[in-house]
Amino acid sequence: MTWKLFSLLLEASLMTIFVSTISILVGLGCAIVLSGMRMSGNRWLFGGAGVFISFFRGVPLLVQLLLIFNLLPAIGITLPSLATAIIGLSLCTAAYQAENLRGGFEGVPPGLVESAEMAGFSRTQTFIWIRTPIALRMTFPALVNEAILILKASSLVSVVGLIELTKMAQNLSASTYQPLPIFASAGVIYLAINLVVAFVGRRAEAALPGLPAR
Numbered sequence: 001m002t003w004k005l006f007s008l009l010l011e012a013s014l015m016t017i018f019v020s021t022i023s024i025l026v027g028l029g030c031a032i033v034l035s036g037m038r039m040s041g042n043r044w045l046f047g048g049a050g051v052f053i054s055f056f057r058g059v060p061l062l063v064q065l066l067l068i069f070n071l072l073p074a075i076g077i078t079l080p081s082l083a084t085a086i087i088g089l090s091l092c093t094a095a096y097q098a099e100n101l102r103g104g105f106e107g108v109p110p111g112l113v114e115s116a117e118m119a120g121f122s123r124t125q126t127f128i129w130i131r132t133p134i135a136l137r138m139t140f141p142a143l144v145n146e147a148i149l150i151l152k153a154s155s156l157v158s159v160v161g162l163i164e165l166t167k168m169a170q171n172l173s174a175s176t177y178q179p180l181p182i183f184a185s186a187g188v189i190y191l192a193i194n195l196v197v198a199f200v201g202r203r204a205e206a207a208l209p210g211l212p213a214r
Contacts, residue, residue, distance in 0.1 A: 005172055006185055012168035013189050019082070019164060020151045023089035027150075028143070030090065031097035035105055035135070036127055038098070049098070056095035062156050064088050069160045085157035085164075093150050100142040104135030137208055144201030148194050155190075165189060 037049035056064065065088040072079055079087075108131045116126040136143070158167035169186040173179040 013165045016154050016164040019085050020154045023086050024147050026090040027093035030094035034098040035101045053095045056092050061092050081161040084160045085162045100139045101135050104138035107138050108134045140205050
């Protein structure tokens with residue numbers, strides 16, 4: 001295993017980090033919207049969010065990626081592999097993050113919501129400025145864990161043609177006939193990335209303000 005091969009894996013890992021980071025952030029935004037739909041009181045919004053969450057939690061990510069990869073061209077939409085990968089990962093993680101956030105939203109002290117309403121906040125303003133920050137704080141460890149899971153799941157985006165860490169390892173293994181050192185190196189890189197994410201997550205959690213009393 002030469003440094004040149006290892007450097008190619010490191011370069012491909014940047015794509016893994018980029019795709020995962022964008023997908024996690026986009027997925028978090030979608031998850032907040034889904035949570036709002038579930039709490040809206042509108043049965044259509046509630047039901048639509050429920051169907052979305054059930055589908056993307058119940059169907060394997062690999063199948064989701066292949067569906068998106070084949071469905072979009074069939075309806076006349078052609079996207080690069082990068083965009084397809086981000087869409088697939090974002091939709092998948094949105095469903096899981098929405099379920100994580102649900103517990104956080106349910107744990108918001110009712111007194112805070114009542115105080116916001118008495119202060120003249122609309123229901124939407126209360127959701128955005130009061131409930132969402134508290135829900136994010138309460139579910140932060142679960143969200144960090146989901147980020148780690150998405151980083152590992154990003155290895156599946158190779159099926160849509162994106163050259164990330166796993167795909168690069170497959171290509172190098174096929175061309176050099178050195179599968180053991182190459183995949184071992186890829187595993188070490190994945191481990192290092194996830195350890196960094198876990199460490200940053202713990203430090204960020206410690207720096208967050210405390211939760212309000214119930």
